[in-house]
Amino acid sequence: MNSPTHLITNVSVLGGEPTDLLLRDGVVAAVGQISIAEDAEVVDGTGLVALPGLVDLHTHLREPGREDAETVLSGTRAAARGGFTAVHAMANTEPVADTAGVVEQVWRLGREGGYCDVHPVGAVTVGLAGERLAELGAMADSAARVRVFSDDGHCVSDAVLMRRALEYVKAFDGVVAQHAQEPRLTEGAQMNEGELSGRLGLAGWPAVAEEAIIARDCLLAAHVGSRLHVCHVSTAGSVEIVRQAKEKGWNVTAEACPHHLLLTDELAATYDPIYKVNPPLRGAADVEALRAGLADGTIDIVATDHAPHPHEDKDCEWAAAAFGMLGLETALSIVQETMVDPGLLTWEGVAERMSYAPARIGRVADQGQPIVEGAPANVVLYDPSVRRTVEASETASLSRNTPYAGRELPGRVVATFLRGRPTVLDGKLC
């Protein structure tokens, strides 16, 4: 696609001294003092931070099957508004993304939309049923070039299947992304297990149900010499297990979600299912451990777990409501609030955890690169100085289940460029 040349003036690349950026023919054509570029559209970058296009390793797009909740198009528009230039689309669609045909369909829809690259995640087991391995090799060899495999929404709880999946993906340098939830320990679980779940009369989801699977999978990954990625780490104990695995040199990576960096289980006391998510919101000590783990690199990345649900699946009593919350359009603001503003992460650190590292883990070759001459022009312009009140109705998502409605958050995505083409300008979708 031919895109106009853009000259971004006086912008701070990753928090550095203000400079100019020329985006031409899909690449960063020049960085530095740029005096003239007659053919360029000028974007005033004063006060803005330029970051590499964000890469999400964990997004639910709901197409095929639940197009009432989200489509590839609506979800990638929300992604662009959040500063993302690539997302990994989770496999728990209807039908499940467990064949080359389905992953190619999702990949193609992403290309047609043009808002954000879509890298489909392949299911580990047929139908997410946890019984037989899906055709991992065929998905890897397909046009979608799948490298991340996950039964997310479900845990691959059978240790033999998990071992086989870890062994199988080595052939094409893939990774198994585990939704760590021991099923027997979480039957009927509704919220974090603790004093509060007892008081509220909601069945508890204990930390050990997450930690036991993470510990097992780290051991399995080490045993077969494969790559493991841990989805949505939510407890202090999980951070500790991942830290130990890394100290042993095992090939384990982990993600934290914005909501687990900000919100705690006390919100369940509202009985408002907007706060119902899997894994559940945990305690303040867990939030603190996640932030510290993300700061020191134990937790490699931030992933949104953007999980759209239509109002009929959320506007009901807590026990009947679906698990999950929106995340793409607020992720960067929450990372600013919880990590950058308190001094736990620099903008350089944000680029690592929201762009470079997720692209590396997902083996996305053409994204997650520093903003230097010759690099693909995947760039976000972000204004960290403003504050805004989140309005659920303003989302580009087809669903409205943001837990931040009415909350004031810092920062705003001003522009997003995908290979030099603006997907967002002046804060508006192009």
Ligand SMILES: NC(=O)N[C@@H](CC(=O)O)C(=O)O
């Ligand atoms: N996170 C959630 O609460 N829900 C996700 C599934 C998942 O990520 O496990 C969904 O698909 O809705």
Ligand SMILES: [Zn+2]
């Ligand atoms: Zn999950």
Ligand SMILES: [Zn+2]
């Ligand atoms: Zn998920």
